[in-house]
């Protein structure tokens with residue numbers, strides 16, 4: 001595989017994500033790189049020597065070395081069925097480095113969310129084959145960086161580009177199933193999943209809709225320099241079911257309500273336990289490590305419980321991940337739709353399967369002390385739009401309607417969204 005395409009891609013990513021190398025873009029644009037296949041999947045990027053003739057501005061030739069222009073030593077695009085340890089083995093990087101990265105990742109668990117087509121970039125100390133830096137690039141707007149520190153631990157940095165959120169309106173009518181009609185109108189699989197999940201108590205999507213029924217959706221999509229990041233959010237939905245209007249509007253608290261301000265989401269419960277259990281350690285985004293003094297966030301709430309205590313799903317959702325992690329132990333991730341996820345760590349036994357639907361209050365695991373812990377406990381996390389928040393204080397759907405004081409603002413937003421959708425009909 002020759003580098004033209006890959007290089008162009010890399011430049012794009014760099015130019016959008018990493019301001020630290022922006023000043024070097026001039027260099028990488030004239031850098032000619034070839035790639036050599038190390039194996040089927042791993043590509044080693046070998047820049048050619050740059051001559052002074054090509055780079056008249058470079059007075060010191062050593063500036064043009066690979067390290068100084070900060071290009072990764074290896075770049076790898078994740079394929080279905082990959083494991084990180086296999087990739088490390090292919091690159092000859094030690095398993096200790098992987099464990100050390102995973103130790104840092106315990107508080108974030110981002111490595112476990114890698115999907116096919118995500119990109120990994122490795123900076124490796126050539127002689128010792130030590131991993132100096134690892135970047136996981138999820139899309140043009142999101143990446144995380146693990147950088148080696150002097151004590152051989154890794155520092156974690158989350159890089160997010162806000163970019164531009166652009167609204168658009170999609171309208172369509174039912175011809176065949178809702179999902180086929182929605183996809184034909186330009187909505188994505190994720191949108192269809194979110195709509196059917198959100199309105200499942202209002203409509204039976206496989207039975208209630210007829211040919212000619214209409215749907216309208218206001219969508220906000222993230223763009224980085226004109227390129228979509230793949231992240232989007234639905235802001236308003238209207239479905240005309242033979243004369244009956246079904247609505248959903250996203251309020252500023254992140255929850256969906258119908259046009260009367262009544263909640264469409266089933267409430268969450270606050271704690272992942274049946275009874276009231278002792279909280280041994282609370283959420284703390286700025287927790288300092290007692291030994292190193294470095295910021296080492298505690299992104300969840302710990303409940304000190306005996307091994308074998310039932311762990312409860314705090315909301316309705318789908319099991320999207322079950323993992324055994326060297327530090328997080330046996331853990332479960334539940335997707336509740338509409339940007340909510342929860343995680344349950346250190347279990348002794350998992351009682352659910354990946355893909356299974358669960359309801360609020362359902363037993364999903366038995367607690368334990370798997371992974372690295374000082375004692376048995378449940379570590380519970382709530383993530384909103386991928387970011388860990390304090391589950392004890394977060395504004396989760398617990399209320400049944402828009403609070404009185406926010407009613408008029410909500411009504412104004414409904415009118416605005418309705419106008420946008422009406423204009424498209």
Ligand SMILES: [Zn+2]
Pocket residue numbers: 281298300301302378379380
């Ligand atoms: Zn914890």
